Amino acid sequence: MQDTEKASPTSYPKIELHVHLEATVRPETLLEIARRNDIALPADTAEGIRELYDFRDFDHFIEVWILTTNALKTADDFRRVVVDYAEDAARHGAVYIEGIFSPIERTWRGVGWDDIFSGYCDGAQEARERHRVDVRLTPDITRGASPEDGVELVGHAARYRERGIVGVGLGGEEALHPPEKFVEAFRLAREEGLGSVPHAGEVVGPASIWGAIDALNADRVRHGIRAVEDPALVRELAERQIVLDVTPLSNLRTGVVTSLDEHPLPQLVAAGVPCSVSTDDPEMFDTDLTREYEAACSLGIHPETMFEAGLKGALCDEATRARLRAIAETFDWPAVGAVSSRY
Numbered sequence: 647m648q649d650t651e652k653a654s655p656t657s658y659p660k661i662e663l664h665v666h667l668e669a670t671v672r673p674e675t676l677l678e679i680a681r682r683n684d685i686a687l688p689a690d691t692a693e694g695i696r697e698l699y700d701f702r703d704f705d706h707f708i709e710v711w712i713l714t715t716n717a718l719k720t721a722d723d724f725r726r727v728v729v730d731y732a733e734d735a736a737r738h739g740a741v742y743i744e745g746i747f748s749p750i751e752r753t754w755r756g757v758g759w760d761d762i763f764s765g766y767c768d769g770a771q772e773a774r775e776r777h778r779v780d781v782r783l784t785p786d787i788t789r790g791a792s793p794e795d796g797v798e799l800v801g802h803a804a805r806y807r808e809r810g811i812v813g814v815g816l817g818g819e820e821a822l823h824p825p826e827k828f829v830e831a832f833r834l835a836r837e838e839g840l841g842s843v844p845h846a847g848e849v850v851g852p853a854s855i856w857g858a859i860d861a862l863n864a865d866r867v868r869h870g871i872r873a874v875e876d877p878a879l880v881r882e883l884a885e886r887q888i889v890l891d892v893t894p895l896s897n898l899r900t901g902v903v904t905s906l907d908e909h910p911l912p913q914l915v916a917a918g919v920p921c922s923v924s925t926d927d928p929e930m931f932d933t934d935l936t937r938e939y940e941a942a943c944s945l946g947i948h949p950e951t952m953f954e955a956g957l958k959g960a961l962c963d964e965a966t967r968a969r970l971r972a973i974a975e976t977f978d979w980p981a982v983g984a985v986s987s988r989y
Contacts, residue, residue, distance in 0.1 A: 658949045658982050659973050660739045660935050661956025662924045663843075664868050664891035666786075666817075667724075667745045667766070668715040669927030670731040679726075680717035688713050699930045704849050704900045707930070708819060712751070719757055721765035728769025732779045734928075738935035742780045742960060742970055744843075745770070746815055749802070750788040750795050759802045767809035780966055782812040784843050787828055789818035796831030804838040812961035813841030815868065816858075820849045825857035832862040841865040841961040843891075848902055852876035859888060866891060866959045871902070873919070874910040884918035889959030894941040895933040896926035912945045920955035923947070950979040 671679070673695035680687050688710075689695050695714070701707045718724060728745060735743055749762045763785075770781040785803055787796040803811045814835040816828060825844055832842050846858035848869035855873050858864040859882070870890035873879045883890070892911050897903045903910075915921055923942045925933050939949060957970050 656737065656739050656936055658739055658979070659741045659953060659977060660735075660939065660949075661742045661922060661953055661960060661970065662735060662740050662935060663744045663866065663889075663922045663956055663959055664893055664924035664926055665731070665735075665743065665745055666927050667727050667731060667747045668718060669711070669930045670734070671718075671727055672730075672929060675726075675730065676714060676717055679723055683717060683719045683723070685717040685719070687717060696932075699932065701899060701930075704902070707900055707927075710930070711927075715748070715751070716755060718752065719755075721761040721768070724762055724765025725769040725772065728766055728781060729772050729776065732769075732773030732777045732781055735935055736777045736779050740779055740935055741973055742782075742956070742962065742966070743773075744782045744784050744812065744961065746784055746786050746817070748786045748788055748817060750791045750799055759798075763802055763806045763809075763811070767806055767811070770810040780962065780969075781810065782960075782962055783810050784813040784815050784841070784961070785811065786815040786817035786845075787831060789816060789820065789823035789827070793828055793830060796828045797834060800831050800834045800838065800840070803835070803840060807839065811840065813843045813865070816844035816846075816862070817868075818845075820845060820854055824850075825854065826861045829861050836863060843868060843961070845869055847872040847890075848897070848900075852879045855879060855883075859883075859886075864888065865961065869893065869897075869902075871897065871910050871914065874913050880914065880917045880919060883914075887920055887958065889920045889922055889955055890914065891924050891959070892921045892942070893924050893926035893938065894945070895938055896931050899931040899933075906941055906944070909941075909945060911942060911947060915947055915951065920958050921947070921952070922956040922959055923952045948979075949982050950974070 673692035773781045842864045843866045844858045845868040847855040851872045866889045868891045
């Protein structure tokens with residue numbers, strides 16, 4: 647490789663385990679979908695949508711999330727979301743993605759479960775065929791939903807296991823709804839062979855992460871960075887090799903960290919906690935895989951370390967895991983030079 651290639655963050659393969667597909671939609675596409683579905687948005691221009699994404703805090707983010715993602719209504723909308731993001735992510739080196747979607751919120755507005763699941767699964771299949779990116783799917787239970795809603799989601803997720811559904815997550819207002827609320831849903835998910843990938847340790851501290859790993863038997867924790875506040879929890883995560891899906895610039899945008907230099911990612915990795923790196927909500931947070939990896943590299947984390955953590959945490963089948971491992975083994979990691987950060 648030439649020196650200029652060494653510094654290119656798009657020149658190495660990436661595994662992304664934490665991306666909300668509803669938050670990957672470009673403003674122009676969102677406006678097009680909203681017009682077709684006769685949905686009024688808070689703004690009627692792409693520039694206006696981007697201005698909405700200037701978040702004050704996490705609560706403001708949730709408010710805008712609800713206002714904008716309600717535009718998605720049809721199976722074809724959901725299919726397009728996956729295919730478009732796979733194309734974007736592939737340009738940044740993605741070879742494997744676990745995409746998140748939130749079906750309960752859509753069903754509250756009259757969208758059918760099968761329209762949602764079939765649309766996303768169709769998109770995952772098309773993404774593999776068109777963009778050579780393996781996509782698996784992990785629907786989130788909305789924290790503000792009832793425990794019964796969570797159980798219902800798991801039932802639908804299990805029906806689509808053969809079409810790429812590999813796990814069940816938990817997302818939304820972490821401070822209002824602890825993990826323990828959904829113990830039954832995650833117990834059923836485990837029985838159905840689905841992984842447990844809840845959000846925890848973003849807005850709420852270690853207690854939320856303990857609840858995720860103890861009550862929900864988390865295979866991975868989405869975010870989890872506030873584990874650094876509890877040394878015993880950090881040791882537990884390291885001993886059990888529970889992967890944290892870390893999103894550095896997302897944490898900066900929502901005020902979870904006040905500056906990138908203060909991000910606990912290096913401390914967690916140094917303690918032996920495997921940490922993958924992802925975008926979280928790329929359009930809403932004005933980020934992409936390249937920028938997230940640049941940010942992590944600027945904190946001293948090597949891209950191979952991130953790939954290995956992603957491989958460890960992926961909920962894929964063994965054939966896919968072998969393919970990803972082969973990519974890592976044949977790639978010239980030492981040729982990846984230091985990556986500077988703009989943040």
